[in-house]
Amino acid sequence: MKRKGLMFGFALVLAGLALFQSFRIDRQLSVSAAGRPELKVESPVPAFTLKGLDGGEYKVGGVRDKPLMVNFWASWCGPCREEAPALKQVYDRYKGQFDLYAVNVTRGDELEAVRRFVKQAEFSFPVLLDTSGEAAEAYRLLFVPTSFLIDRQGRLKEVIHVLPPDELEDKIKKLIAI
Known part of the structure; x- marks a missing residue:
């Protein structure tokens, strides 16, 4: 007892x-963590500039010509592999109407594995390298894959995770229409 x-x-x-x-x-x-404002829907997203696998520099934050999807991922991530075909499909279908930046969380990844993943997935959109982890930290990334849908004014519209292709396409169509 x-x-x-x-x-x-x-x-x-x-x-x-x-x-x-x-x-x-x-x-x-x-x-707010380390002086960074909380990420809220309808609030401006944190700004960052990262180098891409192609050597170019890409900026996120502020007003832009097209809405943007920022997808954080890693080559070792199973759900990221599952999501890759849907990302490619939706980008290929709507590439003139929105931008897609695939941000590799490079700090916890290997560059050669990143290159193999991108080649195998046939990504035609920019793949950015977050080598310091600052972008992931600014977006309070808890796990991959996580995507942030951002309107033309640089405001967060929605945070999403792996979705079936038709649901992802619906989200992108709504983002484009805003």
């Missing part, structure tokens, strides 16, 4: 710690 009471007490303490930790994480996500 005493042992059951101890086990119950231990389980209660663990549950309390889990609840406390969950509250702390939720609170941390809503408070």
